[in-house]
Amino acid sequence: MVRKSSITSMFAGSPVKPLQQHMDKVCECADQLPLFFRASVEKDYSSCKRLHKSISGMEAAADAIKIDLRTHLPNSLFMPMPREQILDIVRLQDKIANISQDISGIMTGRKTEIPEAVVELFIAFVQRAVDAAHQAQSAINELDELVETGFRGRQVDVVQNMIAKLEEIEKETDKQERKLRHAMFKIEKGYDPLDMMFLYRMIDWIGKLADVAHQVGGRIQLLMAR
Amino acid sequence: MESILVQHATLFIALAAIFGLFMAWGIGANDVANAMGTSIGSGALTFKQAVMIAAVFELAGAILAGGEVTKTIRKGIIDVSSLGDTPELLVYGMLASLLAAGIWLLIATRQGWPVSTTHSIVGAIVGFGAVGIGIDAVHWGKVGTIAASWVTSPVLAGAISFFLFRSIQKLIINTENPVASAKKYVPYYIFVVGFIIAMVTMVKGLKHVGVKLPLDQSALVAVGIGVIIMVIGSIMIKRIKFDPEADRDFHFASMEKIFGVLMIFTAMAIAFAHGSNDVANAIGPVAAIVGIVQSAGEIAAKSATPLWILIIGGGGIVFGLVTYGHKVIATVGTGITELTPSRGFAATLGAAVTIVFASGTGLPISTTHTLVGGVLGVGLARGIGALNGDVIRTIFMSWIVTLPAGAGLSILFFFVLKGLFS
Numbered sequence: 001m002v003r004k005s006s007i008t009s010m011f012a013g014s015p016v017k018p019l020q021q022h023m024d025k026v027c028e029c030a031d032q033l034p035l036f037f038r039a040s041v042e043k044d045y046s047s048c049k050r051l052h053k054s055i056s057g058m059e060a061a062a063d064a065i066k067i068d069l070r071t072h073l074p075n076s077l078f079m080p081m082p083r084e085q086i087l088d089i090v091r092l093q094d095k096i097a098n099i100s101q102d103i104s105g106i107m108t109g110r111k112t113e114i115p116e117a118v119v120e121l122f123i124a125f126v127q128r129a130v131d132a133a134h135q136a137q138s139a140i141n142e143l144d145e146l147v148e149t150g151f152r153g154r155q156v157d158v159v160q161n162m163i164a165k166l167e168e169i170e171k172e173t174d175k176q177e178r179k180l181r182h183a184m185f186k187i188e189k190g191y192d193p194l195d196m197m198f199l200y201r202m203i204d205w206i207g208k209l210a211d212v213a214h215q216v217g218g219r220i221q222l223l224m225a226r
Numbered sequence: 227m228e229s230i231l232v233q234h235a236t237l238f239i240a241l242a243a244i245f246g247l248f249m250a251w252g253i254g255a256n257d258v259a260n261a262m263g264t265s266i267g268s269g270a271l272t273f274k275q276a277v278m279i280a281a282v283f284e285l286a287g288a289i290l291a292g293g294e295v296t297k298t299i300r301k302g303i304i305d306v307s308s309l310g311d312t313p314e315l316l317v318y319g320m321l322a323s324l325l326a327a328g329i330w331l332l333i334a335t336r337q338g339w340p341v342s343t344t345h346s347i348v349g350a351i352v353g354f355g356a357v358g359i360g361i362d363a364v365h366w367g368k369v370g371t372i373a374a375s376w377v378t379s380p381v382l383a384g385a386i387s388f389f390l391f392r393s394i395q396k397l398i399i400n401t402e403n404p405v406a407s408a409k410k411y412v413p414y415y416i417f418v419v420g421f422i423i424a425m426v427t428m429v430k431g432l433k434h435v436g437v438k439l440p441l442d443q444s445a446l447v448a449v450g451i452g453v454i455i456m457v458i459g460s461i462m463i464k465r466i467k468f469d470p471e472a473d474r475d476f477h478f479a480s481m482e483k484i485f486g487v488l489m490i491f492t493a494m495a496i497a498f499a500h501g502s503n504d505v506a507n508a509i510g511p512v513a514a515i516v517g518i519v520q521s522a523g524e525i526a527a528k529s530a531t532p533l534w535i536l537i538i539g540g541g542g543i544v545f546g547l548v549t550y551g552h553k554v555i556a557t558v559g560t561g562i563t564e565l566t567p568s569r570g571f572a573a574t575l576g577a578a579v580t581i582v583f584a585s586g587t588g589l590p591i592s593t594t595h596t597l598v599g600g601v602l603g604v605g606l607a608r609g610i611g612a613l614n615g616d617v618i619r620t621i622f623m624s625w626i627v628t629l630p631a632g633a634g635l636s637i638l639f640f641f642v643l644k645g646l647f648s
Contacts, residue, residue, distance in 0.1 A: 007263030007597055011562045014611025078615060080608035148478045148566065150391070150608045153400025 012074030015086045016143045018065055019093075023140045023216075025062035026093045029055050029100040030133045030209065036104050037126050041119050045111055052104040059097040066090050080147055081223050089140075089219045095212045096133050099205050110198060115191060118183045125176040129206045132173060132213040135166040139220050146224065156224050163217040173210040177203060230314050230647060231519055238317055238519050245324035246512035246535075247542045252331050253343050253504050254546020258284060259554035260594040261500040262493065264601065266555060267562035268570030270489030277552050279490075280497045281544045287501025287585075288540030289533070291427045294588035295503055296531045296539075299347065299510025300517070302368050302588065304355045309363070313518050318643040319358055319636070320511035323350035326635035327507070330628070341624045342592035346632040347507040348372060353633025354640040372589060376625070379580050379591040380599025387576030387603030394568055395607070398481065408484040409463060415571070416459035419491045421452035422579055423498055430586030455491060462487045478566075485567035492574045499581035500593045501540060507590065509539035564611040572609070573600035 032055045039047035069090060073083060106112070114122055139162045142155070149155040180203055188196045231238070258280050266276045309316055327346035334341040348369075355364040394415075398407040428444035439447065463484055472479035513531045565573075577593070577600035584591045598617060605613045 007260045007594060007601070008267055008557070008562060010598060010601060010614045010617035011267065011564045011610070012612040012614040014564045016611055017563070074612050074614050078602060078605035078610070078613035080605075080611065145477050147608075147611050148476075148568075149399050150395050152395060152608075154402070155400070 013072055014147070015069060015073055015079075015081070016147060018069040018072075019086065019089060019143065020140055022062055022065040022069065022090060023093050023137050025058055025065060026097040027133050027137045029058045029062065029097040030130045032058075033100055033103065033130055033206075033209075034123065034127050036107070037114070037123055040107055040112060041114050041123070043113065045108075048104070048108050048111075052101075052108040055101050055104045059101045062094065062097045066094055080151060081143075085219055085223055089216060092212050092216045092219065093136075093140075096209060099209045099212070103202055103205050106198065107202065110195075112195065112198060112202070114199070115184075115187055117187050118180060121176065121180045121183055125173065125180050125203070126206055128169060128173045128176055129210040129213075132166060132169045132210040135162065135169055136213040136216040138162055139166065139217055143220070151224055159220060159224065163221055166214060166217040170210050170214040173207060177207045231317065234647065235519050238321075239516055241321055242317075242324070242512045242515040243538060245321060245328065246508050247538060247545075249324050249328045249331075249343075249347075249508035250505065250539045250542025251546035251549070252328055252335075253508060254284070254543035254548075255550035256331065256335050256546075256554060257343055257504055257593060258497075258500065258543065258547050258551045259557070260597065261496050262555055264565060264570045264574045264597060265489060265493035265496065268486075268489055268565045268567045270486040270567045270570060271493055273552070273556055275490070276493065276555055277547065279493050280547055280551075280555075283494045283497035284501035284505075284543045284547065285540040287498035287503075288505035288543060289536045291430065291498070291502035291582065291585050292505040292509075292536055292539065293531050294430055295506035295585055295590050296510045296513055296536070298368070298372075298588040298590060299351070299506045300514040300531065303348065303351045303365055303372075304359070305363050305365050309359065314647070315359055315644070317515050317518055318647065319351070319354035319640050320514045322354050322358075322636045322639035322643055323347060323632075324508075324511050325639045326350040326353075327632055330631050330635055334628075339620075339624065339627070341628045342594060343504055343507045344590045344592045345376070345625065345628040347510070348590060349629035349632030350636035351511070352629075354636045356633075357637045358640040358644070375584060375589040375591050376595065379584060379589075379596045380602075383577045383580040383596045383599035384603030384606070385576075386579055387572045387600040388607050390576055391569065391572035391604045391607045391609050394485075394572065395609075399478070399568065404478060404481040405468075405484065408481045412463060412484050412488050413456045413460045415488055415575075416491050417452040417456040419452075419488075419495050419575060419578075420455035421448050423495050423582055424448035424451040426582045426586045427498075427502075459487055459491060462490075482566050482568060485571055488571050489567040489574070492571050492578065495578040496574050496581070496593075496597070499578040499585065501543060502585040503581050503591060504593060505536065505539040505543060508542060509535045510590075512538070564613075569604050569609050573597065573604045576600040576603055 032051050036048060036051045039051060070087065073086060075083065139159055142159045142162065145155050146159060184196070184199065184203070262276045262280050265271045266273065271279065304316065304319070306316060327343065327350045330346050331341065331343060352364055352369055397411050398404055401407045425445065425448035428439060428448055429441065466483050466487070468480045468483065509531070513535050516532065516535065574597065577597040580596050581591065581593055601610070602613065604610055
């Protein structure tokens with residue numbers, strides 16, 4: 001049998017590619033959410049069910065990538081990115097998929113209806129939260145370029161700008177969330193309290209989605225600051 | 227006593243040549259793959275190109291610059307004057323060392339342990355010297371220097387690679403237009419590769435081939451070689467076809483293509499360096515045996531290493547490469563994604579320079595360990611996605627295991643041979 005040369009064995013698999021693949025899958029999950037909300041506004045429950053199923057499928061695919069990354073992440077001294085931070089980023093990315101799945105799951109199960117008066121605000125809010133996830137994805141996509149430049153120079157500025165943009169988006173979602181809650185407060189007395197409770201919870205989670213995306217950006221900043 | 231040497235002269239020389247060839251074969255079969263690993267891994271060379279470059283430059287390195295280390299292995303470790311009227315002991319010992327190191331390498335490779343040829347042979351020679359001849363027969367000072375160089379060579383390679391990588395970061399990678407910067411600066415790096423290798427070879431290596439130029443002339447020739455290589459490299463860079471599609475996916479794809487040209491020259495340098503240092507592991511003992519037997523027992527420490535022995539060593543390495551080594555090289559596969567040509571260049575040149583200098587000063591060092599040092603140097607500059615820290619542990623293991631194993635086996639063979647002939 002022919003043995004591998006020992007030089008080649010010192011190159012462990014870089015976590016960058018799987019991290020990016022994971023983020024891509026996770027964002028596909030989030031991408032279904034605006035579609036899902038539109039379907040649920042139109043009371044198209046079969047579409048809702050279908051979309052929830054596809055979210056679950058993508059979430060499972062993302063999970064597989066996550067587990068693979070965790071098991072193969074080298075326990076190494078020489079990584080430009082500390083192991084803990086990589087694991088932390090995966091954990092956060094994973095949350096994006098989980099939140100998407102939870103939202104679509106609960107709403108499908110309860111056949112949640114969205115009151116006419118807040119539909120527009122709701123859809124805009126969801127869309128912006130998903131935008132935040134995409135902005136985080138763009139930043140993650142620059143990780144291989146960051147490694148190539150050794151986390152120095154112009155490339156760092158490029159990514160810093162991306163993260164600044166991500167921060168902006170997250171702030172916008174905060175504003176949208178306040179507006180939406182206010183609008184809900186005005187009409188909530190006219191609806192079933194339990195349904196309202198759950199709608200509030202959905203708003204929480206959508207806000208959380210944007211928040212988690214924002215945190216991914218924060219972790220990338222930490223990587224660059226080292 | 228001399229009668230044994232005269233009586234069996236042909237047999238001793240034949241055995242030495244066979245064992246030496248076996249050892250050289252082993253170096254070509256296993257070690258060359260390590261030397262070429264970063265070059266193929268970075269995707270700068272195809273498998274065929276790598277084998278061809280290795281064949282030509284290993285041979286060239288062995289013959290042109292392999293003399294100093296051969297001298298060290300041959301008479302630097304054992305104090306020949308202590309042999310007195312039993313010169314045949316050195317013949318037995320050197321034969322035993324070759325056999326011990328060769329067999330140990332065979333076992334280790336079978337088991338997949340990354341061991342160093344250099345450590346095996348040095349361990350073997352020290353072993354038979356200390357036990358078979360006597361503690362005082364070993365030049366402990368020289369052995370200490372060699373052992374120290376095993377620590378300093380990876381560190382030095384790491385430092386050179388680190389600064390090389392930082393320099394290309396500054397001059398090329400982190401500029402507004404990395405491709406333009408690469409086109410501008412890469413030819414100079416190519417010049418540096420050619421100049422350093424040529425210079426060290428001219429100053430330190432060539433006297434064994436009978437060429438000795440004064441320093442200023444050597445420098446002039448080295449500059450000339452550097453310029454010629456630089457011109458060839460520039461033409462190659464001009465002829466690169468860029469793929470804008472690849473740049474969209476990974477913004478540095480075109481820049482890395484330019485580094486690919488540089489990597490070809492660096493691969494030549496490391497093959498040359500490896501040939502110049504490791505050939506001695508095979509032919510140092512052969513040269514010692516031939517020296518004693520031909521002078522019929524008078525251990526004349528004067529004569530230089532005969533050219534034909536260097537050729538046996540270089541040829542044996544190429545033979546090992548062609549018959550088996552190419553299979554090991556093939557395991558490197560299509561490429562290591564973590565290792566782009568810019569990193570491969572920095573790591574490999576740092577190692578090549580260190581090894582060639584060691585060859586020039588006659589220090590036998592491990593190519594693999596030095597190259598690992600170079601790769602770690604680039605890793606410290608945050609240049610590589612992920613490195614397996616375990617490799618460092620295996621290096622320490624190979625130090626701890628290989629030296630006593632080589633020594634033990636050579637002591638065993640020494641007494642067997644001594645028993646057989648007397």
